[in-house]
Amino acid sequence: MKTLKEACKGAFRIGAALGPVGKLSEDYTPQELALIAEQFDTATPENCMKPKEVIPTEGQWRFELGDEFMQFCQENHLTVIGHVLLWHAMNPAWLFKEGKKPVSRRAALARMHKYIRKMVGRYQGKILGWDVVNDAISDRAHEYLRPTPWFQAVGEDYIEMAFRFARQTDPDVELYYNDYNIESEPTFSKTMRLLHTLQRRDVPLDGIAIQGHWLLDRVPFADIERAIVGFSELGIQVMFSELDLDVLPGSSPMNAPTSGRELDQLPLVSEDHSAILARQADQYARLFELFLKYRKVVSRVGFWGTTDEHSWLNYWPTKRENHPLLFDRQLKPKPAFEAILKVMTGK
Numbered sequence: 001m002k003t004l005k006e007a008c009k010g011a012f013r014i015g016a017a018l019g020p021v022g023k024l025s026e027d028y029t030p031q032e033l034a035l036i037a038e039q040f041d042t043a044t045p046e047n048c049m050k051p052k053e054v055i056p057t058e059g060q061w062r063f064e065l066g067d068e069f070m071q072f073c074q075e076n077h078l079t080v081i082g083h084v085l086l087w088h089a090m091n092p093a094w095l096f097k098e099g100k101k102p103v104s105r106r107a108a109l110a111r112m113h114k115y116i117r118k119m120v121g122r123y124q125g126k127i128l129g130w131d132v133v134n135d136a137i138s139d140r141a142h143e144y145l146r147p148t149p150w151f152q153a154v155g156e157d158y159i160e161m162a163f164r165f166a167r168q169t170d171p172d173v174e175l176y177y178n179d180y181n182i183e184s185e186p187t188f189s190k191t192m193r194l195l196h197t198l199q200r201r202d203v204p205l206d207g208i209a210i211q212g213h214w215l216l217d218r219v220p221f222a223d224i225e226r227a228i229v230g231f232s233e234l235g236i237q238v239m240f241s242e243l244d245l246d247v248l249p250g251s252s253p254m255n256a257p258t259s260g261r262e263l264d265q266l267p268l269v270s271e272d273h274s275a276i277l278a279r280q281a282d283q284y285a286r287l288f289e290l291f292l293k294y295r296k297v298v299s300r301v302g303f304w305g306t307t308d309e310h311s312w313l314n315y316w317p318t319k320r321e322n323h324p325l326l327f328d329r330q331l332k333p334k335p336a337f338e339a340i341l342k343v344m345t346g347k
């Protein structure tokens, strides 16, 4: 069997998010760890480098999981993408408080600076690039930026400050903006606005990552192509950082139904399982045809997980059994795997 990383060599890096909960050695079987090392050349820590894990209480730094992740990647020749310095989710509550009051801009900037300096500094020379800011663009039609805790504490320039702090710490590491649905309107235009603003202000930014959490039968192929072209015209790398193709009808976490109850009541897979997996394979193949067509500007493609067992879509936004990735629960390659290999090798 040819591997994904052999098939993608020379086109773009191919990666996966690892470590959904804790220690890799406890989350994965040795067989799965071997599969990861065999198939991918890049890895992203799924959760262990998020502030909630690293700084759960003020003054306490927890690097054990991050360090273990780095060690596994080094031993297995996986290039690491750091994820994620600033996000609206998975932060400890203390970060945005001063006593009982909301944190001041001054203190928030000092905390941001310290956090970025520590994280980027600790892994300097070992990480190819960092997702510096995640999901800053608002989902709401008439709102530009999401009112995240960082935005509320610092103001609109929190984004540029984060990039500047990261660059000050490490002159060589690549710095990315990472977000979902940014290939489609109205978010595409808002993202272009953000990128233009950052560039006009000489903010150090090396790439844009489209997360790629898509729904089966609703992959916005035309939007994706337009976004690759539009973003790459700004002279930055374009990446797909968190691919998965959710097969459960109406269950996109990004367009989550109003209540978990509705989701629980959905039929798991309403038609023949193999027909669904075949459609999933076709759609993944079309995606990789696009990535291949734009290989000069697409520098990385990463999946958000490894096997269907290790996907956040099994427990977010609610518990269910999903099948979004390339390997099944027995670690066997699914039709999507074969289809991607075919596209990438031309056979």
Ligand code: XIL
Residues within 6 Å of the ligand: 020, 046, 047, 084, 134, 211, 242, 312, 316
């Ligand atoms: C998700 C993880 O996969 C889950 O395990 C966790 O409970 C929540 O965060 N966009 C991102 C990722 O950039 O960090 C998110 O990861 C998925 C959406």
